Structure formats: structure tokens, C-alpha cells
Amino acid sequence: MSKTILVAGTYDTKDEELGYLAGVIRGQGGKVLTMDVSVLGDPSQPTDVSKHQVAEAGGSSIQEAIDSGDENTAMQIMARGSAPKALELYRDGRIDGVIVLGGTMGTDLALDLCAALPVGVPKYVVSTVSFSSLIPPERLPSDVQMILWAGGLYGLNSICKASLSQAAGAVLGAARAVESPKPDRPLIGMTSFGKTVLRYMVDLKPALEERGFEVAVFHATGMGGRAFESLAAEGAFAAVFDFAPQEVSNHMFGGLSAGADRMTNAGRSGTPQLVAPGCYDLIDIVGWQPTPPALADRPTHAHNRLLTSAVLDADERRQVARSICDKLSSATAPVALLLPQHGCNEWDRPGGDLHDAEGLAAFCDEITARCPENVALTKLDCHINDAAFTAQALDVFDDWLADGTVKLK
Missing domain, CATH: 3.40.50.12030 (Uncharacterised protein family UPF0261, NC domain)
Known part of the structure; x- marks a missing residue:
């Protein structure tokens, strides 16, 4: 029942929150693989998948993202890399589910990352804009789960921990319980x-x-x-x-x-x-x-x-x-x-x-x-x-x- 969850996000701005998610997952007996999708800053500790690897997976580089001078362009570069990288990790048997957190920037990337994974792979997005009309239906993967990240725009607190801990438990529980589609009939x-x-x-x-x-x-x-x-x-x-x-x-x-x-x-x-x-x-x-x-x-x-x-x-x-x-x-x-x-x-x-x-x-x-x-x-x-x-x-x-x-x- 040991399952590995990919914890992805901008580790330059959400390091503490992402670390909390990983801690809850590990505390429940799960394993964690981390992916940094930030551009400008660095995490407090090296991640399993660095921001440089993510950018390269999308056919670009962190320097190109920085040189764009535009945060929207930069994050789209990271989205293009995070999606195939997550799929590669899944196909290599290194992850059993994924959780991504963010505001509008992180959510935009999270939707692309989750869409790259097949139906049956647990996909959780913790977002300050969950269920919002900002998210068009065509961007939502067919089996994605979302939870509103209440009080989570900046820094940890008792309110946002309630959302984060639920999401961490949910994605690990889903990875343990999921019956992935393996149809024996067309x-x-x-x-x-x-x-x-x-x-x-x-x-x-x-x-x-x-x-x-x-x-x-x-x-x-x-x-x-x-x-x-x-x-x-x-x-x-x-x-x-x-x-x-x-x-x-x-x-x-x-x-x-x-x-x-x-x-x-x-x-x-x-x-x-x-x-x-x-x-x-x-x-x-x-x-x-x-x-x-x-x-x-x-x-x-x-x-x-x-x-x-x-x-x-x-x-x-x-x-x-x-x-x-x-x-x-x-x-x-x-x-x-x-x-x-x-x-x-x-x-x-x-x-x-x-x-x-x-x-x-x-x-x-x-x-x-x-x-x-x-x-x-x-x-x-x-x-x-x-x-x-x-x-x-x-x-x-x-x-x-x-x-x-x-x-x-």
C-alpha cells in the first residue's frame, strides 16, 4: 500500500505550504516526490525534479523564461514542461498520484499537468480559485479533484492547514483505493x-x-x-x-x-x-x-x-x-x-x-x-x-x- 505522490508547485513562493503537504502525506505512510515549477527563486531544499528539468522538458530553459520579462509567458513555459514531465514520472512507475497547489498562476499550470495524466491517476488541485468561473470546462481533466484553498494566499495558518491536510489525505487515500480503468471489454x-x-x-x-x-x-x-x-x-x-x-x-x-x-x-x-x-x-x-x-x-x-x-x-x-x-x-x-x-x-x-x-x-x-x-x-x-x-x-x-x-x- 506504499504510494508515492508528486507534490508540485512554485517552491520559491510556496515552499512552506508545499512542505506541509509533503509532511502530511509522509505522516500517513505515503512517499513524496517533489517538483519545482517556479522561475525566479529557489526552494529551501533541492526538489526531486528541479525547475531547470521542468523547463527543459518543455523545450525551453529557465533563462528563457526569465528573459521573457512576463510572468504569464514564464509560467506557460513551465506548464509546457511540467505536463510531459509528470507523465514521464507516471509511466516510469515513480508516482501514483499528484497534488498541485497555487493561486491563479499555479492553477493554470496545474490544469495542464493534470490533463497529461490518464484517467484513474489521482489528481488533486488545491487552489484559491477552485470552482470559480475563471476555469473553463475545457481546461478540466475528466477526473480531476479540486479543493478550495481558503486563507491560503500567503503563508500557513490554521485555516489553510485544514484544506491542505484534507487534500493530502485525499490524494494518498485515492492512490491507495483507486481502481484504474482496465476494461476487459471494448x-x-x-x-x-x-x-x-x-x-x-x-x-x-x-x-x-x-x-x-x-x-x-x-x-x-x-x-x-x-x-x-x-x-x-x-x-x-x-x-x-x-x-x-x-x-x-x-x-x-x-x-x-x-x-x-x-x-x-x-x-x-x-x-x-x-x-x-x-x-x-x-x-x-x-x-x-x-x-x-x-x-x-x-x-x-x-x-x-x-x-x-x-x-x-x-x-x-x-x-x-x-x-x-x-x-x-x-x-x-x-x-x-x-x-x-x-x-x-x-x-x-x-x-x-x-x-x-x-x-x-x-x-x-x-x-x-x-x-x-x-x-x-x-x-x-x-x-x-x-x-x-x-x-x-x-x-x-x-x-x-x-x-x-x-x-x-
Whole structure:
């Protein structure tokens, strides 16, 4: 159970705090490997990985960082080096988890460092800006943990020690307890919303498992889509069922974005994609905040106190259709686009609260007109939550299994 934690930070300004973290980890029976990512000063004691080694790992030098004369540029040099260096340490079996602390500068670097490590490697960021809107979702690794570093801007005190000691215990405990992903079956990545809105996952998941696959369903509310894209970029999926791409709409119109690269990474990594436009017509906004003026006259659905969805108009739906087609056009593996023509979420049925027949028709027409040549488009005379939709998705997938597009082993 002896685990080694990488403790990283700017040892010229946070030496005492980083030393405290390391002491707690060692006091709980863990081991520590230290990494200095500072530029100007030096730690009180040499670190296991020096700032010079970090800068060199990013193809630069400490002198170049100093000569830049700009702290932002300098810290980006250190971020470029810390990420591959941390990955090297992990691949060499020298670390089992990582903890990084900092303010805005240290957090900016910490996100790059943590993003370089695979899913299942415990990653903890102790930050004065944890959970802040300063941090865009596309910067967050899929399984990072954060804790607010209360009272920790400068120097140790009893308040910040409470945060630091919790984080130190958490990362060591995670390293001891983690069950890293080692799938014994090929993995399918699926996007969805809640079961009251999109229901296909209820039948698709067991059906795909019967065919010998493992299925991971991602909640497409910004962070879920970010995790999905992160894994798709790594080529983690045998295929994807990307049936809830409303984060594309959100990114375009100011909702809960998963980043500009949403709906692109599976295509880039050569992963076969089954795609459908579930909830494409919605902009997801923070329910407890005032409705933005631009959406004030739209039909909305309060999903709960956290999340409200507003409806796109016909012209905006055409824009979404064009964006989806553009993203899929660069895919390097087969893409099948299923287009349910009777609605794409449970609220979007004839008589439903958010149904807009004209808007749905505009979207379907634009998809038909703009669908790229590399995408196999199938129009379906059903709603996305109907059994016919699920059956068609499985038919396509079974054809891919039969012709080797998707491999079971």
C-alpha cells in the first residue's frame, strides 16, 4: 500500500505550504516526490525534479523564461514542461498520484499537468480559485479533484492547514483505493441527458453489453461532454453513440459549454460515430441566475433549481445543423447520422411544452442539405425516444460489427 505522490508547485513562493503537504502525506505512510515549477527563486531544499528539468522538458530553459520579462509567458513555459514531465514520472512507475497547489498562476499550470495524466491517476488541485468561473470546462481533466484553498494566499495558518491536510489525505487515500480503468471489454462512449428527457440509453446499454461491450454514459451538461471528449481524444472508445450534442448549441449561444472541440475528437481519433441530435434545440442555462435578456421571450423548462433549458428559434437551429455537419465532415472513421423527424427530446413532441414543428423542420432540412459526403444520413419516421430509434441504432451498430468497422476484440 506504499504510494508515492508528486507534490508540485512554485517552491520559491510556496515552499512552506508545499512542505506541509509533503509532511502530511509522509505522516500517513505515503512517499513524496517533489517538483519545482517556479522561475525566479529557489526552494529551501533541492526538489526531486528541479525547475531547470521542468523547463527543459518543455523545450525551453529557465533563462528563457526569465528573459521573457512576463510572468504569464514564464509560467506557460513551465506548464509546457511540467505536463510531459509528470507523465514521464507516471509511466516510469515513480508516482501514483499528484497534488498541485497555487493561486491563479499555479492553477493554470496545474490544469495542464493534470490533463497529461490518464484517467484513474489521482489528481488533486488545491487552489484559491477552485470552482470559480475563471476555469473553463475545457481546461478540466475528466477526473480531476479540486479543493478550495481558503486563507491560503500567503503563508500557513490554521485555516489553510485544514484544506491542505484534507487534500493530502485525499490524494494518498485515492492512490491507495483507486481502481484504474482496465476494461476487459471494448468500451462504448454514449452521451445523454436525464431519463426524463432522453431515454434511449435504458435499452441501448443492456443491448450493447449483451454484444460484449462495456458502456459509459456521459451526462451532456458541460462537464460530462468535456470528459467524453477527453476520452475520445485518447482513442478510448471502440465506438461512440453521441446522441446528445446539445453542448454544441450551448457553446454557440452561451449555455453550458463543453468547449469548442465538442463533437470533434472521436472523428480525429478514428473512432466510428453513431450520431443523433438529442436536445440540439435547447440552450442550457444556470437555473438560479436571471434569464439572459436575449432568451427572455423563449419558452423554457426548469429542469430543477440548478438547470433551465431555453428553446432555440428556427434560424438558430439551422446554425446548429451547419455546425454539426461541419464538425462531422472532418471525421476519419465512419459516421452514421440518425435524424428523428418527430422530435429530439421528450419535451419536443406534438403537444409538448417545448415543441416547435417549424423549428424542427428547419433543422431537419438544413441537416439534409448540408450533410457531408462522409456521413451516412438516415431519416427516421419517429421520435428519438421511440423504440424505432433504438432499433435503428442497433441495426447500424450490428452492421459495423459484421463488417469489422467496430471490433469486439
